[in-house]
Amino acid sequence: MSRFTLELGFIKPQYRLWALIATTVSLLLLTMHSFSPMKMSPPPYAKTPSVYDPVRACFVILVRNSELEGIRSTILQIEQTFNSKFHYPYVFLNDDYFTDEFIERTKILTTSPVSYGKLDSQMWGYPSFINTTYAAEQREDMASKGVPYGSSESYRHMCRFQSGFFFRHRLLDDYDYYWRLEPDVGFHCDIDYDVFRFMRDNDKKYGFTMTFTEYMDTVPTLWNTVKEFKSRYPEVVKNWPSKKDSLEQFVTSDDGETYNSCHFWSNFEIAALDLWRSNDYLKLFNYLDRSGGFFYERWGDAPVHSIAAAMMLRKDQFHFFNDIGYTHTGYTHCPVDPSFRDKCNCNPETNFDYDPGLSCYPVYKRVIQS
Ligand SMILES: Nc1nc2c(ncn2[C@@H]2O[C@H](COP(=O)(O)OP(=O)(O)OP(=O)(O)O)[C@@H](O)[C@H]2O)c(=O)[nH]1
Numbered sequence: 001m002s003r004f005t006l007e008l009g010f011i012k013p014q015y016r017l018w019a020l021i022a023t024t025v026s027l028l029l030l031t032m033h034s035f036s037p038m039k040m041s042p043p044p045y046a047k048t049p050s051v052y053d054p055v056r057a058c059f060v061i062l063v064r065n066s067e068l069e070g071i072r073s074t075i076l077q078i079e080q081t082f083n084s085k086f087h088y089p090y091v092f093l094n095d096d097y098f099t100d101e102f103i104e105r106t107k108i109l110t111t112s113p114v115s116y117g118k119l120d121s122q123m124w125g126y127p128s129f130i131n132t133t134y135a136a137e138q139r140e141d142m143a144s145k146g147v148p149y150g151s152s153e154s155y156r157h158m159c160r161f162q163s164g165f166f167f168r169h170r171l172l173d174d175y176d177y178y179w180r181l182e183p184d185v186g187f188h189c190d191i192d193y194d195v196f197r198f199m200r201d202n203d204k205k206y207g208f209t210m211t212f213t214e215y216m217d218t219v220p221t222l223w224n225t226v227k228e229f230k231s232r233y234p235e236v237v238k239n240w241p242s243k244k245d246s247l248e249q250f251v252t253s254d255d256g257e258t259y260n261s262c263h264f265w266s267n268f269e270i271a272a273l274d275l276w277r278s279n280d281y282l283k284l285f286n287y288l289d290r291s292g293g294f295f296y297e298r299w300g301d302a303p304v305h306s307i308a309a310a311m312m313l314r315k316d317q318f319h320f321f322n323d324i325g326y327t328h329t330g331y332t333h334c335p336v337d338p339s340f341r342d343k344c345n346c347n348p349e350t351n352f353d354y355d356p357g358l359s360c361y362p363v364y365k366r367v368i369q370s
């Protein structure tokens with residue numbers, strides 16, 4: 001006879017059935033309570049932002065008033081594929097004041113918090129050490145050689161801002177992670193987990209979807225300037241991972257002699273702000289800035305970020321967001337695995353990952369696996 005039947009033995013026979021039912025229900029409730037979701041730790045990438053451990057993250061968008069329709073298209077897609085589930089805020093930045101129309105027609109697209117900021121002349125302007133006459137001559141020279149954006153002054157301010165300043169804007173002070181967005185890009189796949197939580201929980205610092213080769217005419221002295229920095233600041237370099245543990249071989253194919261032009265396409269970035277806010281990166285950026293290459297050449301933020309991250313981070317701190325289908329200026333990353341066909345609206349045949357001569361993804365894959 002079991003202990004349970006023994007205990008029932010003390011109860012009058014006519015009440016035993018009721019006692020049995022009451023005991024069973026109590027046991028059931030007790031069991032349900034101990035396994036209730038409230039008591040369990042949340043699933044790793046829960047669909048709602050965690051109230052107990054939120055990730056301090058935002059979208060950051062540098063954009064002009066004239067790009068209103070393009071940025072509306074981007075936001076509609078990011079809301080549909082990701083942010084209507086996670087509600088991360090948007091930070092809009094501009095070298096000009098945003099118009100009322102821009103503000104009204106962007107904030108209506110989301111229920112998330114939005115903020116709008118204007119850049120000051122330190123973040124968007126010539127530093128005192130730049131010879132603006134020489135810079136103008138260099139722009140003409142590059143234009144005559146047909147270098148993309150070679151003649152553009154604002155493009156250079158943009159690249160310098162994205163390289164050295166966006167993460168120091170006061171509207172980003174409350175955040176640890178960002179997702180960079182641009183007007184007129186495409187997002188093709190449903191993202192049903194919190195990418196920022198993924199970054200944080202896995203100690204990832206830099207996430208990308210596409211890699212590209214750079215026009216070397218835009219960065220002729222960038223690599224040598226980085227090399228100069230490394231030899232002048234050994235106390236900074238000693239904080240960085242070894243060549244083997246870093247991603248350095250992604251950006252150089254001759255053991256550091258020259259830049260191989262590979263970079264992460266920075267129009268899409270999901271990354272940790274502390275990477276750029278670190279003293280090491282700020283020292284490197286200031287050194288690059290003082291050399292004048294943002295204005296006398298046309299250094300892009302993509303090669304600057306990529307070279308810095310490749311040297312400063314461990315390989316395992318990078319993440320390839322294969323599951324985020326993305327298009328920028330006609331180039332698409334479309335996940336090819338059949339499991340994505342129900343989640344994505346892109347054609348896997350358009351996938352750029354292995355585009356010969358243009359994509360550096362094969363280089364990334366080889367270095368990551370080495
Ligand atoms: N406010 C402002 N934003 C700018 C300016 N120039 C570029 N941007 C923004 O900076 C980002 C990068 O500029 P793009 O012109 O797209 O540069 P890109 O991606 O290298 O070039 P494309 O291949 O033409 O797209 C985009 O979000 C632009 O909206 C500018 O002069 N003012």
Ligand SMILES: [Mg+2]
Nearest residue numbers: 182267328329
């Ligand atoms: Mg662009």
